[in-house]
Amino acid sequence: MDLIVCIKRVPQTAEAEVKIDGSGKDIVKDRLTFDMNEADSYALEEAILLKEKSGGNITAVSLGSAEAEDTLRIALAKGADSAIRIKLEDFGELDGFKTAALIREAIKDIKFDAILTGCMSTDDSYYQVGPTLAEMLGIPHATLVSKIEVADQKAHVHRELEGGLIEHLEMSLPAVFAVQTGINEPRYASLIAIRRAAGKEIKVIGKEEISSEAKLNSTLEELFIPPVGERAEILTGTPDEVSKRTAEIIKEKGLI
Amino acid sequence: MANILALVEHRQGTIRDITYELLTYGRKLAEKMDGKLTGVILGHNTGDFTESVKKHAHRVVVADHEVFKDFNAETYQHALADIIQKENPFLTLIGNTAFGIDLCPALATQLGVPFTTDCIGVEIADKKVRVTRQLYDGKMDAHVYLSEGPSYMLTLRSGTCAAEEGNLTADIQKIEASITSQPDYKKFVEYIEAAVGDVDITKADVLVGVGRGIKEQANMSMIEDFAKAIGGVVACSRPIVDANWLPKDRQVGSSGKTVKPKLYIAVGISGAFQHIAGMKNADTIIAINKDPNAPIFNEADYGIVEDLFKVVPALKNKIMEMKQ
Numbered sequence: 215m216d217l218i219v220c221i222k223r224v225p226q227t228a229e230a231e232v233k234i235d236g237s238g239k240d241i242v243k244d245r246l247t248f249d250m251n252e253a254d255s256y257a258l259e260e261a262i263l264l265k266e267k268s269g270g271n272i273t274a275v276s277l278g279s280a281e282a283e284d285t286l287r288i289a290l291a292k293g294a295d296s297a298i299r300i301k302l303e304d305f306g307e308l309d310g311f312k313t314a315a316l317i318r319e320a321i322k323d324i325k326f327d328a329i330l331t332g333c334m335s336t337d338d339s340y341y342q343v344g345p346t347l348a349e350m351l352g353i354p355h356a357t358l359v360s361k362i363e364v365a366d367q368k369a370h371v372h373r374e375l376e377g378g379l380i381e382h383l384e385m386s387l388p389a390v391f392a393v394q395t396g397i398n399e400p401r402y403a404s405l406i407a408i409r410r411a412a413g414k415e416i417k418v419i420g421k422e423e424i425s426s427e428a429k430l431n432s433t434l435e436e437l438f439i440p441p442v443g444e445r446a447e448i449l450t451g452t453p454d455e456v457s458k459r460t461a462e463i464i465k466e467k468g469l470i
Numbered sequence: 471m472a473n474i475l476a477l478v479e480h481r482q483g484t485i486r487d488i489t490y491e492l493l494t495y496g497r498k499l500a501e502k503m504d505g506k507l508t509g510v511i512l513g514h515n516t517g518d519f520t521e522s523v524k525k526h527a528h529r530v531v532v533a534d535h536e537v538f539k540d541f542n543a544e545t546y547q548h549a550l551a552d553i554i555q556k557e558n559p560f561l562t563l564i565g566n567t568a569f570g571i572d573l574c575p576a577l578a579t580q581l582g583v584p585f586t587t588d589c590i591g592v593e594i595a596d597k598k599v600r601v602t603r604q605l606y607d608g609k610m611d612a613h614v615y616l617s618e619g620p621s622y623m624l625t626l627r628s629g630t631c632a633a634e635e636g637n638l639t640a641d642i643q644k645i646e647a648s649i650t651s652q653p654d655y656k657k658f659v660e661y662i663e664a665a666v667g668d669v670d671i672t673k674a675d676v677l678v679g680v681g682r683g684i685k686e687q688a689n690m691s692m693i694e695d696f697a698k699a700i701g702g703v704v705a706c707s708r709p710i711v712d713a714n715w716l717p718k719d720r721q722v723g724s725s726g727k728t729v730k731p732k733l734y735i736a737v738g739i740s741g742a743f744q745h746i747a748g749m750k751n752a753d754t755i756i757a758i759n760k761d762p763n764a765p766i767f768n769e770a771d772y773g774i775v776e777d778l779f780k781v782v783p784a785l786k787n788k789i790m791e792m793k794q
């Protein structure tokens with residue numbers, strides 16, 4: 215199976231302080247660490263597992279700044295065969311729709327049986343790029359995918375719905391699968407593999423190579439700090455003091 | 471006229487709660503523009519659905535066919551594309567649910583309609599649509615304008631508004647299904663129910679919810695010990711299940727379980743809305759997190775901004791002392 219995996223490099227914000235920059239439209243990024251989008255590492259692993267079963271080639275694609283090449287190298291170290299970076303700096307403001315349109319242009323000449331994406335990026339949280347790309351390519355898609363089994367050009371696919379209910383679909387290939395976290399156990403890249411990947415060529419393409427007429431579907435006006443409702447009463451003191459107070463609260467509620 | 475369409479979402483014979491939120495929200499938006507709200511039902515044996523939706527919309531469009539019994543984004547896309555082209559609404563509202571996100575991006579792309587997803591607020595002024603979305607793990611909100619188009623489409627996050635009682639009596643319009651069989655390339659096969667385990671977290675009075683802040687599987691025993699001391703059961707956020715440190719039936723949240731314990735202690739959980747959706751109705755919520763800006767503190771009653779590895783053992787000791 216020939217596979218394409220879409221990989222985004224995203225800032226890790228779950229544990230970090232996130233501030234708005236001077237433009238009012240972006241966050242201050244210089245103190246943040248960046249990594250492969252969580253769902254994308256599951257999409258990549260799923261591609262590697264499919265390739266291990268049936269052979270084929272994996273192409274990793276990322277629309278990002280030059281640093282995204284580091285993330286692509288991790289993909290190469292783990293098992294992708296080739297990598298393409300689409301120059302973010304060439305295309306101005308983006309949204310999920312335009313991102314899909316640019317990825318579509320970038321993979322135009324590549325033969326594939328399936329495209330794997332993550333179900334969601336943790337920075338923009340669009341849940342869009344996979345299904346939009348599928349529609350642009352005129353092929354079927356499934357989002358929130360928690361299992362893929364391929365036999366005779368048919369895929370049996372599980373989607374995870376609310377409450378943990380699973381929807382089982384039968385799909386033909388080629389198709390786009392937007393993968394949910396937890397579908398597999400992403401491997402770590404070995405040091406040797408990382409060293410080997412450092413020398414591999416990454417194809418970089420920009421506005422000279424691809425043109426996209428795709429317009430933005432949406433434009434960002436401003437970022438703002440989410441308004442907080444009633445915030446928790448923060449208990450202060452040493453761990454011992456706050457623990458004492460917490461235990462008392464729990465006792466007052468009649469739970470001890 | 472600026473009319474609004476809202477898609478009725480149902481599963482296994484029941485209308486889902488998101489539907490009434492969409493209808494409530496859509497009706498308010500429509501009335502502000504002197505327009506009408508149309509509820510769209512694609513389903514099979516839709517009599518009861520129509521009765522329920524009728525009170526919440528000015529019009530109801532129903533296509534009743536076996537092919538719509540279970541959701542398949544492809545059949546829904548086909549039928550809705552037809553309906554939207556005929557109705558020409560100003561805005562189409564779809565839930566930001568597992569169904570909605572499988573459907574909306576492809577449908578809007580097919581129709582060439584500007585869209586965006588996972589909105590938590592919508593304002594319409596001068597025919598411009600401005601939405602609020604959340605970015606960066608819920609730590610930022612953004613105002614976003616949809617580009618000018620012939621029509622607009624978006625998915626709305628559940629909980630954006632409270633569903634209200636309906637007092638309308640919609641005109642019902644039955645239409646023919648424009649598709650009558652599932653396409654070969656994407657077929658719904660079946661639903662598979664989540665496996666039932668030996669512990670039912672929905673029945674516990676005290677839940678200790680553990681999140682990625684626990685860092686390593688080896689640290690899970692600290693949480694088990696703590697839960698035992700307090701007489702509670704261990705539940706968790708999604709990454710803990712993704713890592714196989716706990717079974718799926720311990721997961722709290724939109725793709726896990728909805729719990730309503732007397733006490734929920736969130737340990738090293740950031741408070742993503744998918745998690746909050748599953749535990750916000752707990753009587754008392756205590757959150758332990760080292761990040762003072764973690765969204766969980768907007769939901770909790772009491773917060774401890776501290777390293778969980780310091781607090782959890784100390785709290786366990788205090789509780790043991792108190793029990794003696």
Ligand SMILES: Cc1cc2nc3c(=O)[nH]c(=O)nc-3n(C[C@H](O)[C@H](O)[C@H](O)COP(=O)(O)OP(=O)(O)OC[C@H]3O[C@@H](n4cnc5c(N)ncnc54)[C@H](O)[C@@H]3O)c2cc1C
Nearest residue numbers: 681682683707708723724725726738739740745760761778
């Ligand atoms: C379709 C979909 C469905 C989903 N369904 C669910 C669901 O049902 N349930 C669910 O939980 N998630 C769900 N998620 C995932 C959700 O978006 C979040 O990714 C997840 O809830 C984050 O889990 P977390 O809070 O444990 O981890 P993180 O967001 O990584 O947060 C870890 C927290 O631990 C804190 N921390 C770290 N170290 C320490 C320390 N030493 N002491 C104290 N605090 C510390 C950090 O400050 C941080 O706030 C879903 C996602 C999608 C896309």
Ligand SMILES: Nc1ncnc2c1ncn2[C@@H]1O[C@H](COP(=O)(O)O)[C@@H](O)[C@H]1O
Nearest residue numbers: 220221277331332334335340341342343
């Ligand atoms: N800039 C990008 N480069 C490569 N892939 C992307 C990019 N943005 C989004 N994707 C893919 O699309 C998925 C869904 O992202 P989103 O629609 O932004 O939530 C991600 O998990 C990636 O697989």
